[in-house]
Amino acid sequence: MTRIFSRTKEFGLLVCSALLLLLMLFGLELSQGRAMSTEMLWLVGGFIGVYALAHLAICLAAPHADQVLLPTVATLNAIGLVMIYRLDLAERAGYGPLAERQVMWSFAGVVLLVMTLLAVRDHKSLTRYSFILGLVGLVFLALPLVWPQPPDFADARIWIWIGPFSIQPGEFSKILLLIFFAQLLAQKRSLFTVAGKRFAGLTFPRLRDLAPILVVWAIAIVIMAISNDFGPALLLFATVLAMVYYATGRLSWLVIGLGLVAVGGYAVYQVSGKIQERVTNFLDPLANYDTTGFQPSQALFGLSWGGVTGTGLGYGHPDMVPVAHSDYILAAIGEELGLAGLAAVLCLFLIFVNRGFRAAMQVRDTYGKLLAAGLSTTLIIQIFVVAGGVSAMVPMTGLTTPFMSAGGSAIMANYVLLGLLLRISNSANRPTERAAEAEAPAAGQGAVEVAR
Numbered sequence: 001m002t003r004i005f006s007r008t009k010e011f012g013l014l015v016c017s018a019l020l021l022l023l024m025l026f027g028l029e030l031s032q033g034r035a036m037s038t039e040m041l042w043l044v045g046g047f048i049g050v051y052a053l054a055h056l057a058i059c060l061a062a063p064h065a066d067q068v069l070l071p072t073v074a075t076l077n078a079i080g081l082v083m084i085y086r087l088d089l090a091e092r093a094g095y096g097p098l099a100e101r102q103v104m105w106s107f108a109g110v111v112l113l114v115m116t117l118l119a120v121r122d123h124k125s126l127t128r129y130s131f132i133l134g135l136v137g138l139v140f141l142a143l144p145l146v147w148p149q150p151p152d153f154a155d156a157r158i159w160i161w162i163g164p165f166s167i168q169p170g171e172f173s174k175i176l177l178l179i180f181f182a183q184l185l186a187q188k189r190s191l192f193t194v195a196g197k198r199f200a201g202l203t204f205p206r207l208r209d210l211a212p213i214l215v216v217w218a219i220a221i222v223i224m225a226i227s228n229d230f231g232p233a234l235l236l237f238a239t240v241l242a243m244v245y246y247a248t249g250r251l252s253w254l255v256i257g258l259g260l261v262a263v264g265g266y267a268v269y270q271v272s273g274k275i276q277e278r279v280t281n282f283l284d285p286l287a288n289y290d291t292t293g294f295q296p297s298q299a300l301f302g303l304s305w306g307g308v309t310g311t312g313l314g315y316g317h318p319d320m321v322p323v324a325h326s327d328y329i330l331a332a333i334g335e336e337l338g339l340a341g342l343a344a345v346l347c348l349f350l351i352f353v354n355r356g357f358r359a360a361m362q363v364r365d366t367y368g369k370l371l372a373a374g375l376s377t378t379l380i381i382q383i384f385v386v387a388g389g390v391s392a393m394v395p396m397t398g399l400t401t402p403f404m405s406a407g408g409s410a411i412m413a414n415y416v417l418l419g420l421l422l423r424i425s426n427s428a429n430r431p432t433e434r435a436a437e438a439e440a441p442a443a444g445q446g447a448v449e450v451a452r
Helices: 008-031 038-061 069-090 098-119 123-146 170-187 207-227 231-248 251-271 273-283 294-306 329-362 366-390 409-429 431-439 442-451
Strands: 160-162 165-167 197-199 202-204
Touching (some): 008 038, 008 069, 038 098, 069 098, 069 329, 069 409, 098 409, 123 207, 170 207, 170 231, 170 366, 170 409, 207 231, 231 251, 231 366, 251 273, 366 409
Antiparallel strands (some): 160 165, 197 202
């Protein structure tokens, strides 16, 4: 019972998130001239039930975990749920009751969060299975390339279909591969810091020490070429590259990585018509307004119309952007909540990432540091790519906004990511760990260096 009442900060912030959802839904209903509906109450009740379950599970399974991570996710989920419900009300989305499905997917995600906390009692136990998990991650990543696709489905090969249901296994493979690479870097860190040749003031590693990053690069290139999609592979490569830098502190790894991205990106551009279209739309979306440039053009019109303060919730036309509930939900937020609302959403993501890196700094073992830093890095890279694509700062990649976009695979995978961060944070903040750190501060100096 003491554990349940020990996380008052988390509980209070979750109440604020629920109130925010209620107020936004109420304002949306008023803007549409609608009375309070049972659907609105169902969304609020479902939201409260989902996060009450998550809060209770954390109180019991990870009582010392960070108390800001879950409320931040809940607030992002609430804003995304309101925007999805707003698109449902427009009756032009054509995808059915997406808001109700979003609550159900969030419930499934919280169930996976609870299962993660129960299965991973100590994050260091993952080191015993890291190579197996890495192999499973590769299988998940390659599975859509050999899975039969529906005859009328000609998009990127990143989905598998089981009857009427579809799932994107790459979302889960990303986490499994990060678990593997965190263990690999923790064990072989010395190989990445050995002396190499100096050039232009930087020390570059030996060719044989480049093997792990070259393997990841090659896998990413093959996946991009065959699946006709470069978003997930780019995300994986960039995250692994950042983890190598965290482990070594050498700028030469970043230089090598940027060079590999440039070479790989140019090669894939030459063979992929879809990527050529996205680059063309990035350079001038209005040039192909009636065809492939319609979606990014409409998103830019919406952001421009929203301005600084937005048109007001329910007073814009975000439904005019194709697939606004998924790839372009940030454009919908920018139109109706304006630059101020969009900046608030980005600040929430920064808070989440900040708490993830805080857990990485606080935990004592090298593996935990690299895993928490890698999980946080993959989220911030994804947000950068999505926000940059929506605002035409970078080519669109097809990645979705974590915890906000409609869909099942990404939401469930991100809740697993949240569960791992909570487990690492719990380990870092346990009284026994803090006491050991106070008694032996010198012993943790070497481990702290990894989180530079």
